[in-house]
Amino acid sequence: MNDPAIRLQVDAEDGNARAGTLFTRRGEIETPVFMPVGTAGSVKGIRFEELEDHDLDARIILGNTYHLWLRPGIETIRAAGGLHRFIGWDRALLTDSGGFQVWSLGALRKISEEGTEFRSHVDGSLRFLSPEVSMDVQAAMGSDIVMVFDECAPGQAPLEEARQSMELTARWARRSRVRFDALQQEENADAGRKPEERLSGRQALFGIVQGAAHLDLRRESLQRTMEIDFDGYAIGGLSVGEGKKVMWEVVGEIAPLMPASRPRYLMGVGTPEDLLEAVSHGVDMFDCVLPTRNGRTGQAFTSRGKLNIKNARWTTDTRPLDESCRCSVCRRHSRAFLRHLYLTGEMLASILLTHHNLAFFLDTMRRVRQSIRSGDFPTFRREFTERLRANGG
């Protein structure tokens, strides 16, 4: 019982940036790490074999409690023996709590002290999500990293509204912790239990810092979250309309104050530039739908900026998406072919662009880690950012 559920080993630091290894019950994860988003149990447009292959080598992916709880439902996942076995993925899984996605439903949900009532987008049925339900669901899924059930305030929420939301989050965090701890004592609650050397094999639980754009609320939220004590700490409630300037004020203030011995996770962020900025403040973990979603709409991320594959200028362009990229798509296919696939509505366009985009994000993080280890992260970041501005050329 004294073994931790997860353990971060910081291997190198460069300013506030840090490179390390996160030991989980389902393998080691080098940090800073980007986690592809597998909303409903699938990272859209890509097979698990490719996520594992050296091109990508994603060590951890994210699943959405909200989506999976509604469909296929927890009974189905439990019948399969947990989410890993249901989807066929034996590496680490982080699940969010459903809090953010229920909050995103806007007028369709009603928040009370007890939890959040909402109508399912799948069948219109009335559902209720609370800290306890979220912990139950994440245990039944057997996620390796569980997120507390939190409440998000709008990016521009005024002080009083943001304070109330932050305080509700703090109370829900405590309730999440209590229920989570109880579930970890039960024999069969956690479907993903898998003892590893020097790890308990239990689930890890991360707290979430809220407080909108108000730095004093953010600091208080961090303090109250740390008092509860979690295996890792996340910054939530950003990328929700507050603007980049505010986001970096919050991250720049809060990330360095988070416990150095625990992983720090910036939720739902962001572009390649965003990842580098956040890393410079000491963030270790990221997730974002950008590489997959933009892949499906014909946008490629490249070392020279974004590239719109629909553009007529690529009609006969035999170059790969990114001449600096070594991924299987760039080794094989031209912009001209990818454009053709996109224009004819071939599924393969989404498949290939998604693969390349994920390869670019994951390779960028690999290079970030190397640069921190060799002590030249600032130089790497400056050169990387300058190239991005070349804009697709």
Added chain:
Amino acid sequence: MNDPAIRLQVDAEDGNARAGTLFTRRGEIETPVFMPVGTAGSVKGIRFEELEDHDLDARIILGNTYHLWLRPGIETIRAAGGLHRFIGWDRALLTDSGGFQVWSLGALRKISEEGTEFRSHVDGSLRFLSPEVSMDVQAAMGSDIVMVFDECAPGQAPLEEARQSMELTARWARRSRVRFDALQQEENADAGRKPEERLSGRQALFGIVQGAAHLDLRRESLQRTMEIDFDGYAIGGLSVGEGKKVMWEVVGEIAPLMPASRPRYLMGVGTPEDLLEAVSHGVDMFDCVLPTRNGRTGQAFTSRGKLNIKNARWTTDTRPLDESCRCSVCRRHSRAFLRHLYLTGEMLASILLTHHNLAFFLDTMRRVRQSIRSGDFPTFRREFTERLRANGG
């Protein structure tokens, strides 16, 4: 100039069924062979790496002249250095002539002695396809196997209509041959030239037997096609509403009469049962959209018959699609997960079902070849067919 463009070596015979090796300028193809259909330059839902991988190991795929000619257009393909280089596929490619697809447009096309005028489904422009244009386009694409430009009659076409259509096809076959031969003399017409040991490196040209359901017309069509002399012979104009009984009468009559030293190709057919029936009459080559199209609509082909993945009975079924299948999808994923992916509209459902279906078709052909080589094709066929009737269970 005396080297052939393609060469069939018959390795074993069992009744009319035969197993052999087709030597092409882009590799060896064991026959009987199933060719996945890559309509617009992509076999829908699957990456080229997977087509090459041992699970599938597709040695030849098919491209559609009609689709590729309209989009991206021949200038774009020529600019890339031919279709192989445009799409990134270095194995063998067969292209149809566009004849069948233009014919399928029905009221939207006008057929004359010279060729067929039609409106493009892409931009509504008026286009004209003829034997000469089709040969020009297929040369510019650099296909390894070129099909003559033919005219198809409806499955139930009465004798006189079918005769006129068959005679037009015969005249078009001769014009195709003349233009094709002229193009092969030109230095840069064929974008795919690639000399191989004991092969000319030139394109191969296949003739097509027409004549609807009329056996005497079919025999006459075969005779007139053989007189022109082609590298291979196809049976066209089947699977167009004539019914299975008629189809097998035609195939059973015509296939054994086709030159034994040349590959025999049954166009657009069919189900696994159809493939085995046709093989029993001596057919060597097949193409069909069934495995890919049905994969996208949630239907799996298995050794125990078709399986509809939408069916509620699979909700918590942890078995693979086909317990006898060794493909990467069956090794990893359950029916329950595939059903979930399909119901949530995840692209991965189509990707995985397509992969499995192609694996099933290609593996079936592998087993067909083995059974012919070991002289027990009839037994294999009987057992295979009996299992299919078990119906998904």
